[in-house]
Amino acid sequence: MEIRGAEAVLTEETYEGKPAIRKNRIKKAYRLPKLDQTIRGERTLAEERLLVRARRAGVRVPTVWTRDKTSLILEKLPGTRVKELLETTTRQRAVAAAIGRAVGKLHRAGIIHGDLTTSNMIWDKDIAFIDFGLGKMSRSAESQATDLYVLKEALNAAHSAHAASLWEAIVHEYEKEYPDAARVLKQFAIIERRRRYRG
Ligand SMILES: Nc1ncnc2c1ncn2[C@@H]1O[C@H](COP(=O)(O)OP(=O)(O)O)[C@@H](O)[C@H]1O
Ligand SMILES: [Mg+2]
The missing domain is CATH 1.10.510.10 (Transferase(Phosphotransferase) domain 1)
Known part of the structure; x- marks a missing residue:
């Protein structure tokens, strides 16, 4: 599976044997490369923080298992x-x-x-x-x-x-x-x- 949204590409993979989703923020050609990297990094980090806060607030969200600069490896939720x-x-x-x-x-x-x-x-x-x-x-x-x-x-x-x-x-x-x-x-x-x- 690969889903291409406006901002991110989602691909299925496994993480330590468990079904996972990689959410990678896409490069935007119209942005200067260095700025582009910064923006993608900041948005990735911001999304991770909100997921952590939502979980703490008692809302079910996918766990962020790991990340790199521009992608999150998320628990793939069943359902x-x-x-x-x-x-x-x-x-x-x-x-x-x-x-x-x-x-x-x-x-x-x-x-x-x-x-x-x-x-x-x-x-x-x-x-x-x-x-x-x-x-x-x-x-x-x-x-x-x-x-x-x-x-x-x-x-x-x-x-x-x-x-x-x-x-x-x-x-x-x-x-x-x-x-x-x-x-x-x-x-x-x-x-x-x-x-x-x-x-
Ligand atoms: N953690 C997840 N578990 C299961 N399905 C997911 C997960 N994250 C994304 N998906 C699937 O991928 C689709 C797109 O992901 P989403 O995070 O909404 O990206 P976009 O920003 O492109 O809308 C979702 O509508 C859902 O079907
Ligand atoms: Mg969506």
């Missing part, structure tokens, strides 16, 4: 991508509830995932989040609300038949998990209105 799972399972609301809890835990710990789509979630009896490549640390309501907005848009785009009931279950659990949820949801409503009027 089904939530993108595919939501098309087949009859337990949509349970999956959505787990998503809401996990996002609440991240936000409570000051972590913004940055790309909450169902391609970046894996289900194996519980939810795991991957791909913190666009993540950052922030406790601002605007950042947290934007994180939720990306998630809602992703559900509308990829799972339109269930999007409304998935969203309801997500918000319900998010509010239970995260004491500051009301403030974020208020900001979320402002963002939605802003985007609607801008079209």
Whole structure:
């Protein structure tokens, strides 16, 4: 398997006999070589740090087994991508509830995932989040609300038949998990209105 994204190439390999994924940040020809190396190194390090913090916050994420300057060797998580799972399972609301809890835990710990789509979630009896490549640390309501907005848009785009009931279950659990949820949801409503009027 090889997956080429905009920022990284993912390849399957083994690490000490265990199934692993190498996530290597790609060279960008438009950047000066030395600067390119620095940027790829910094982003690799930033993603590793966010994975460690997310784990500490109680969210299931792949373990970083080792790294070099521009790639992470990640534990390959078993299970089904939530993108595919939501098309087949009859337990949509349970999956959505787990998503809401996990996002609440991240936000409570000051972590913004940055790309909450169902391609970046894996289900194996519980939810795991991957791909913190666009993540950052922030406790601002605007950042947290934007994180939720990306998630809602992703559900509308990829799972339109269930999007409304998935969203309801997500918000319900998010509010239970995260004491500051009301403030974020208020900001979320402002963002939605802003985007609607801008079209
Ligand atoms: N640790 C992992 N375990 C299992 N599958 C993974 C793992 N990391 C990535 N993948 C698979 O590779 C795909 C792309 O990885 P991701 O980290 O999201 O990179 P990108 O930045 O290109 O989106 C994911 O959607 C998932 O299917
Ligand atoms: Mg991804």
